[in-house]
Amino acid sequence: QQQVKQSPQSLIVQKGGISIINCAYENTAFDYFPWYQQFPGKGPALLIAIRPDVSEKKEGRFTISFNKSAKQFSLHIMDSQPGDSATYFCAASKDQAGTALIFGKGTTLSVSS
Amino acid sequence: NAGVTQTPKFQVLKTGQSMTLQCAQDMNHEYMSWYRQDPGMGLRLIHYSVGAGITDQGEVPNGYNVSRSTTEDFPLRLLSAAPSQTSVYFCASSRSGFWDNQPQHFGDGTRLSIL
Numbered sequence: 404q405q406q407v408k409q410s411p412q413s414l415i416v417q418k419g420g421i422s423i424i425n426c427a428y429e430n431t432a433f434d435y436f437p438w439y440q441q442f443p444g445k446g447p448a449l450l451i452a453i454r455p456d457v458s459e460k461k462e463g464r465f466t467i468s469f470n471k472s473a474k475q476f477s478l479h480i481m482d483s484q485p486g487d488s489a490t491y492f493c494a495a496s497k498d499q500a501g502t503a504l505i506f507g508k509g510t511t512l513s514v515s516s
Numbered sequence: 517n518a519g520v521t522q523t524p525k526f527q528v529l530k531t532g533q534s535m536t537l538q539c540a541q542d543m544n545h546e547y548m549s550w551y552r553q554d555p556g557m558g559l560r561l562i563h564y565s566v567g568a569g570i571t572d573q574g575e576v577p578n579g580y581n582v583s584r585s586t587t588e589d590f591p592l593r594l595l596s597a598a599p600s601q602t603s604v605y606f607c608a609s610s611r612s613g614f615w616d617n618q619p620q621h622f623g624d625g626t627r628l629s630i631l
Contacts, residue, residue, distance in 0.1 A: 409558075437620075446520075446606050446622030447559065492558055502547040502566060502610055503574060504620065506558040 406430055407495050409507025416514050422480040424510045426493035429474065433495040437504070438467065438478045441490045450491070451478070483514045518542050522607050522623035529597045529630045537592040537626050539607030547610045548590040549574070549620070550582065552603040559606065565590055597630045604628070 408427045416422045428436075437452035453460045453467045453476065460467045466479040480487055490511050494504040523538045541548065549564035551574075561574030565584040579601060581593040590609075594601060604627050608620040 412556075444624070446608075446624050448622065449620065494559075498547075502549060502620075503561055503564045503572075504549070504551075504559070504608075505561065505575070506551075508556060508558040 405508075406505045407493060407507045409493050409510060411510060412508070413511045414513070416483045416512065418483065418485060418514055418516045420483050420514075422483045422487070422512055422514070423477060424491055424493070424512075425475065425477045426507050427473075427475045428495050430495070430497070430505075431474070432497045433505075435496045435498065436467070436469065436476050437494050437496075438465075439492045439494060439506075441492065441509075447492060480512075483512075485514045485516050488512055488514050520607055520609055520621050520623035522605075522626050524626060525624070526627045527629070529594075529628065531597060531599060531630060533597050535594050535597065537594075537605055537607075537628070539590045539592065539623060540588050541590075541607075541609040541621070542588065543609060543611075543621065544587060545609035545611050545621070546587065548584065549608045549610075550580070550590070550592045551606045551608065552576065552601075553606060553625070554603050562592065562605075594628075599630050602628060602630045 438450045439447035440450045441447040451465045464481045469476045490509045493507040520541045550562040551559040553559045560576045563582040565571045604625045608622045610620045
């Protein structure tokens with residue numbers, strides 16, 4: 404059973420557009436929801452994270468929206484840039500330090516100029 | 517600061533061989549984890565540790581052993597390598613407690629091929 408489901412698998416967005424990636428989870432014990440960005444040949448790097456007592460968190464062009472009742476959360480990238488082209492992973496953890504993360508399968512984002 | 521250091525970066529093994537993937541962190545983080553990444557599968561948790569002497573299983577622990585004798589090191593052992601263990605392995609570390617936007621730091625991975 405996949406605990407964190409991520410969609411879409413791939414996404415192509417024009418420069419300046421909005422990129423939206425969605426995730427859904429099953430386990431209500433999850434208490435921490437980060438998004439990671441990964442470039443080829445590198446390890447994932449934390450982009451932004453949210454706790455379930457907050458419905459939205461914004462950092463620069465990146466926003467997480469969180470819907471606890473629907474068990475869904477999403478990443479919005481505003482004014483998408485070619486440098487944002489990467490693979491994005493949502494994740495969830497029961498541990499607020501994010502020790503044992505359960506990842507979605509990833510979304511490959513391509514931003515065309 | 518080196519952060520999380522993984523060695524080797526690349527390795528080719530034959531089926532049945534054993535080996536240890538090394539992971540070291542210099543941030544005095546209590547928590548460390550191992551993940552494997554396969555195409556189209558995201559990252560899957562193998563084993564993790566919340567402190568020296570304490571380890572626990574993740575989603576896909578079979579065929580792997582870990583130990584945590586020091587805070588800095590968390591080696592991953594493949595007991596008898598199988599082609600299904602061909603993957604990219606990532607080690608990560610984090611502080612205990614909740615630190616907003618400061619959880620896991622990942623290494624750059626070990627690319628392992630088993631023939």
